[in-house]
Amino acid sequence: MAGIVSYGGYIPRYRLNRMLIVQNMAWYFPVIMAVAQGEKAVANWDEDAVSMAVAAAYDCMSGKDRKKLDGVYLASTTLPFDDRLNAGVIAAALNIPEAGAMNADFASCLKSCTTAAVSALDAINAEKANNVLVVASDQRRTKMATMLEMFYGDGAAALLFGKDNVIAEFKGSYSVSCDFVDHYRGSGKEFDYTWEERWMRDEGYGKIIPQAIAGFLKKTGMAITDFAKVIYPCYFTGTHRDIAKKLGIDPSRVQDNMHAICGDTGTAHPFVMLAAALEDAKPGDKLLVASFGQGCDVLAFEVTDKIKSFKGPKGIKASLANKVDLNNYQKFTKFRDLIVADLGIRGEATINTSLTTLWRHRKMIFGLVGGKCKKCGTPHFPPSIICVNPDCGAVNEFEDYEFVGKQGKILMFTGDMLAASVDPPAVYGLVGFDGGGRTLLDFTDCDLNQVKVGMQVKLSFRKRCTDKTRGFTGYFWKAIPQIEGGK
Missing domain, CATH: 3.40.47.10 (Thiolase/Chalcone synthase)
Known part of the structure; x- marks a missing residue:
């Protein structure tokens, strides 16, 4: 049935x-x-x-x-x-x-x-x-x-x-x-x-x-x-x-x-x-x-x-x-872009997404897929050809490793008032994942005053950039600090 x-x-x-x-x-x-x-x-x-x-x-x-x-x-x-x-x-x-x-x-x-x-x-x-x-x-x-x-x-x-x-x-x-x-x-x-x-x-x-x-x-x-x-x-x-x-x-x-x-x-x-x-x-x-x-x-x-x-x-x-x-x-x-506000000179840059690069790295960008060393089991993001484990150093010995769904926590962060942002300050930081692997991510759905080092995060697929000149929307994963049970 x-x-x-x-x-x-x-x-x-x-x-x-x-x-x-x-x-x-x-x-x-x-x-x-x-x-x-x-x-x-x-x-x-x-x-x-x-x-x-x-x-x-x-x-x-x-x-x-x-x-x-x-x-x-x-x-x-x-x-x-x-x-x-x-x-x-x-x-x-x-x-x-x-x-x-x-x-x-x-x-x-x-x-x-x-x-x-x-x-x-x-x-x-x-x-x-x-x-x-x-x-x-x-x-x-x-x-x-x-x-x-x-x-x-x-x-x-x-x-x-x-x-x-x-x-x-x-x-x-x-x-x-x-x-x-x-x-x-x-x-x-x-x-x-x-x-x-x-x-x-x-x-x-x-x-x-x-x-x-x-x-x-x-x-x-x-x-x-x-x-x-x-x-x-x-x-x-x-x-x-x-x-x-x-x-x-x-x-x-x-x-x-x-x-x-x-x-x-x-x-x-x-x-x-x-x-x-x-x-x-x-x-x-x-x-x-x-x-x-x-x-x-x-x-x-x-x-x-x-x-x-x-x-x-x-x-x-x-x-x-x-x-x-x-x-x-x-x-x-x-x-909703119903009013016009100045993003400053840093907001004037237009990024033309390289479609060839997007294709080659589509699993990394869309699926947040990194690599896991077959020899020592160390996860990597972004993927690398050389294992970052100093006791390993294996070359081209990796398998795909999905980071979405893995528990992460904030290792360090900052609030940037100079970066162009629709909702300033732009908040971003280093996130470490249980089991290994760390990467720099933008934070979203959060208040800077409530974010703390050691706080758990969950990952969310979001718009990363919008090229209004060419009509292209770029996506990537962001981190949502889990404040008061996710709020």
Whole structure:
């Protein structure tokens, strides 16, 4: 039987209280006060759809063998590259085998996450693949003082599909495809353009999602009362409630739309909500998940006994709990490049990434793969041809050694106020890993005043540089000091 083998999620640690937006921008557009409840998740300045997808993917693959993946599917409407396989970056960060892998991007539509899921399940049922990782992620920019600024949040989620150790068996799907345009973002445009909200609510969410769910029930012969949780995105809370009423769903069985705790995470949101539902699911529970965007996909799963022994991912709850309030609206707008600020003369340099060097060192850069001496067992990063152990000195006697997942600690660090940084000071330092190996890394998601020598760190895949002249984003791993349990 094919189905979900594992799930994972990532919600950025920053939370922006919507009242902070109101306090700063309601003078310009007072209507935003109507949706000022709760908070939204905000990606750090060095995060984007790809980096968040990597975080969700690693969470999903915790305790799983990444070498057994047959492919990585990435769904997003905010991919950094129009002509480069973004899923390939994630696959490289996971350090999965290149030979035999089928990676793909699913884009241009908010329901592309469920379309990717159906494609993965079709491949598995057709025995063309055994294990496919589907990741959905979005980090959407909005204009200031808009309803979308209030509604949108950032986040990612991942589902591993396969046939072994299935925790939620796939029971069927149904799709409605129609060119209903509630919003769009034209080529080369920075922001979404939306039509009026009544149109989106009444003709979009309020009709298309019920139509698709009703079509699924008719096709399968199931009843809506069969499902322990019904999951569908809709950031209009009243409309979300009305859809349940129209379909006769008990309010207790409707998955919360998460508007108050993280906002709508775009393409990722059906997966984010499904992952949250799986965290509380029991054997025998049936889950119905629907998406929305130029139609609607509906998928059904039945939770198996394997959920009892399932361990590994931190999931959505832990990610939501690991939060820090972003109390500076101006900082948020700078993180999103909505305001112009001078980075100083050191910020004027443009780095043209050498694609030949990137190719030759892709395992080191994306997968943080170093070397381990076959003779004495000493790990190295970056890889070297000569063992650094003075009692060894072996030459060209190395095997690949992955540092991601290894526990590290801060050996020394500094805060640099002169370096160009979106969030000064730039913090970086020397990190040593349990078992051996050390390297210099940028630090992120931290306050310099709380960082200490000896503090544990975890690694996070982030944007390292952005070449706006050529449109290239460079990635590398950074260290997150574990302050107060990760906060």
